[in-house]
Amino acid sequence: MDAAEEPWLPTEDFGVIDRLESESIVTSFYRVILPVWPQASAYVIRCEDGSERRIKIPLQTRSVVLGYLRAPLWFAGLVLGLPALALPDRWLWLAAPAVLLLVAAALMTFVAGKLDERELLRRQLLRRVVGFGAPPELLSPALRREIQSDLELMWNTRCPQQRWTDAIASGDPSELLVALAEYAQDPDLIELARANFANRVWN
Numbered sequence: 001m002d003a004a005e006e007p008w009l010p011t012e013d014f015g016v017i018d019r020l021e022s023e024s025i026v027t028s029f030y031r032v033i034l035p036v037w038p039q040a041s042a043y044v045i046r047c048e049d050g051s052e053r054r055i056k057i058p059l060q061t062r063s064v065v066l067g068y069l070r071a072p073l074w075f076a077g078l079v080l081g082l083p084a085l086a087l088p089d090r091w092l093w094l095a096a097p098a099v100l101l102l103v104a105a106a107l108m109t110f111v112a113g114k115l116d117e118r119e120l121l122r123r124q125l126l127r128r129v130v131g132f133g134a135p136p137e138l139l140s141p142a143l144r145r146e147i148q149s150d151l152e153l154m155w156n157t158r159c160p161q162q163r164w165t166d167a168i169a170s171g172d173p174s175e176l177l178v179a180l181a182e183y184a185q186d187p188d189l190i191e192l193a194r195a196n197f198a199n200r201v202w203n
Contacts, residue, residue: 011039015067017060017113020123020133022046027063034071038064043134057138062113070108077101122182125197129179136183148183155180168193173200 009030018025023045029035041063043055081098083091115123123133129151136144155164155176162170164180168189173196181189 009036013044014071015060015063015065015113017063017066018115018119018123019113020115020120020127023127023133025057025060025063027060027067029067034075035067038067043132043138045132053132055134055139055143057134066108066113070105073101073105073108077105125175126179126182129176136185144183144185148180151176151180151183165189168196171196171199173197 009032011028012031012035013026014029014031014035015027016024023043025041026044027041028039030037030039038059041057041060043057045053045055047053077098080094080101084093084095084098088095123135126135127133130147136147139147152164155167158176159167164177167174168177168181169192175197178190178193178197181193
């Protein structure tokens with residue numbers, strides 16, 4: 001990359017959300033110490049060898065909002081809290097707002113942005129079948145089609161006598177069928193495949 005193509009500000013990842021073991025969604029921000037403007041969101045997969053795969057996805061609103069909130073809240077809480085600790089006789093009154101800011105920062109960091117149980121189970125299933133748990137609706141159409149083609153090949157190798165859509169209709173509870181329905185982006189097939197799989201889990 002030549003000098004003309006280099007970004008006008010350095011970038012850094014903020015707004016980590018939807019953690020799933022070694023996977024998460026992040027947004028890269030242009031920054032001046034604190035985040036200034038979002039550049040792009042990505043689905044990040046960290047491999048055991050320390051390498052990282054980043055799949056570009058549409059800009060994620062929750063990630064952007066939390067990216068803006070987290071670092072400034074921590075920064076403001078520390079700026080107010082340090083004088084209260086260092087010179088309590090003069091600045092103790094700053095302790096209360098500092099604690100409120102730090103509590104808000106902790107909630108934004110450790111609570112907000114977590115996956116709910118239903119979505120966590122969904123992404124764990126996708127991760128088992130596909131190899132990573134990114135929701136298909138966040139992926140580019142080309143990548144989604146490529147993965148769907150691979151999943152169809154897996155199904156045809158396993159069950160050459162039956163189309164995967166017919167298998168869902170007949171009640172087959174395979175989690176591969178759930179992933180196929182997800183990547184086909186067919187709401188009716190998704191609902192039926194999930195119901196079939198749930199019946200297997202609970203029976």
